[in-house]
Amino acid sequence: MMKYVVTAILAGCLTLAATWDPKSISYDQKDQVQTILEQLGGEPLPHKVDLKMKGVSVEKGMELLTTGITKDRNNKKTKQQSNHFLCTSCHNMLKEDPDLANPEPQARLDYAVEKGLPFLQGTTLYGIINRTSFYNDQYIKKYAEIVEDARYDIRNAIRVCATVCAQGRELEDWEVESILAYFERTGLKMGDLNISNEERNKINIALESKNGTEEARNIIESKYLKASPANFVAPPEDRKKGPEGITSTDLSNGEAIYKFSCLHCHENKRFSLFELGDDKLSRSFLDKHFNRYTRYSTYQVVRWGTSPIPGKKAYMPNYPEDKMSVQQLEDLKAYLNQSSK
Ligand code: HEC
Numbered sequence: 368m369m370k371y372v373v374t375a376i377l378a379g380c381l382t383l384a385a386t387w388d389p390k391s392i393s394y395d396q397k398d399q400v401q402t403i404l405e406q407l408g409g410e411p412l413p414h415k416v417d418l419k420m421k422g423v424s425v426e427k428g429m430e431l432l433t434t435g436i437t438k439d440r441n442n443k444k445t446k447q448q449s450n451h452f453l454c455t456s457c458h459n460m461l462k463e464d465p466d467l468a469n470p471e472p473q474a475r476l477d478y479a480v481e482k483g484l485p486f487l488q489g490t491t492l493y494g495i496i497n498r499t500s501f502y503n504d505q506y507i508k509k510y511a512e513i514v515e516d517a518r519y520d521i522r523n524a525i526r527v528c529a530t531v532c533a534q535g536r537e538l539e540d541w542e543v544e545s546i547l548a549y550f551e552r553t554g555l556k557m558g559d560l561n562i563s564n565e566e567r568n569k570i571n572i573a574l575e576s577k578n579g580t581e582e583a584r585n586i587i588e589s590k591y592l593k594a595s596p597a598n599f600v601a602p603p604e605d606r607k608k609g610p611e612g613i614t615s616t617d618l619s620n621g622e623a624i625y626k627f628s629c630l631h632c633h634e635n636k637r638f639s640l641f642e643l644g645d646d647k648l649s650r651s652f653l654d655k656h657f658n659r660y661t662r663y664s665t666y667q668v669v670r671w672g673t674s675p676i677p678g679k680k681a682y683m684p685n686y687p688e689d690k691m692s693v694q695q696l697e698d699l700k701a702y703l704n705q706s707s708k
């Protein structure tokens with residue numbers, strides 16, 4: 368009996384010795400994508416955070432993003448960044464697309480419902496340090512002068528949004544750096560990417576042997592986008608008839624958009640003056656105006672946004688097609704119509 372136990376232990380040790388290699392490197396799901404890319408010989412990011420600047424911290428960055436207020440370097444409360452919005456009025460701070468290589472509004476809506484995230488006009492700020500260009504596609508066409516300096520510069524992208532999107536005060540240098548420090552902390556992780564087992568092995572072999580590093584980097588970089596797409600679309604030409612090519616609508620989808628999008632800002636006037644609730648009165652009001660050419664038409668506000676009210680300066684950003692598809696807007700229309708009867 369004893370002999371068997373000893374043999375078994377010995378055999379166990381031998382197998383362990385065979386598989387345990389102190390030099391073996393393999394990445395962890397929690398590792399930052401950028402760290403792994405650099406270990407594979409990739410370039411560092413162009414926007415390293417300056418943590419030595421006085422008053423900079425990740426926590427202050429998070430406070431600014433989620434509450435609009437933090438403490439300055441003398442431990443005094445800063446002025447509220449904007450009287451109308453928080454950064455989180457229009458942006459998520461968590462991953463919002465199940466497949467980062469192929470962001471798609473319906474997959475994002477399903478994911479938002481599953482995770483309880485709002486469904487918004489701006490892109491998520493999670494993983495933004497892994498992007499290299501900002502205010503893409505139609506934003507650069509429509510707001511060329513405003514976003515020019517922000518196109519490839521994340522600090523300017525933060526500054527522009529603070530004053531132009533959020534209609535608030537300018538950010539101090541240490542505030543921008545703190546926001547950037549928070550962004551750096553919330554860069555994409557390896558576990559966020561849809562990497563197959565075979566690809567994972569290739570990456571680990573490259574990490575260990577330093578052979579095939581370029582291919583490994585290419586695999587990783589094919590799993591997410593370096594720019595968030597933004598294509599604008601007009602309301603249908605004939606608002607009553609609706610857009611061509613839509614043959615059916617999904618009421619529960621429409622309901623999800625109403626709850627996870629519209630109510631995010633309009634319920635209890637959280638980030639707006641115009642109030643909407645989860646009640647028949649609100650829904651029938653929107654239903655009545657949906658197809659009209661009035662300021663209350665959902666077609667109008669979703670596709671063109673609203674302009675800032677002078678002196679009030681809160682406005683509604685439009686939804687690019689990448690943020691709300693033509694089908695989804697019709698689903699919302701059908702839901703408002705059905706649920707207000
Ligand atoms: C009223 C809505 C709104 C508010 C408030 C807002 N943003 Fe934005 N932001 C947008 C929209 C719309 C864009 C356009 C690009 C996109 O996100 O798709 C954008 C773009 C950005 C971008 C570039 C994203 C990219 O990949 O193109 C950054 C960075 C950013 N905002 C940071 C902030 C920060 C920091 C705050 C708070 C100080 C803030 N935003 C507040 C709506 C808003």
Ligand code: HEC
Binds near residue numbers: 630633638639673681
């Ligand atoms: C990011 C926040 C935000 C989201 C999300 C949002 N809105 Fe708005 N909306 C505003 C703001 C701000 C205004 C400007 C007027 C105000 O402050 O109430 C506005 C204006 C409007 C108006 C015109 C009101 C008027 O007084 O002229 C309508 C109608 C409207 N929104 C409907 C919607 C619907 C429907 C949705 C969902 C598809 C939606 N909004 C999503 C912030 C938002």
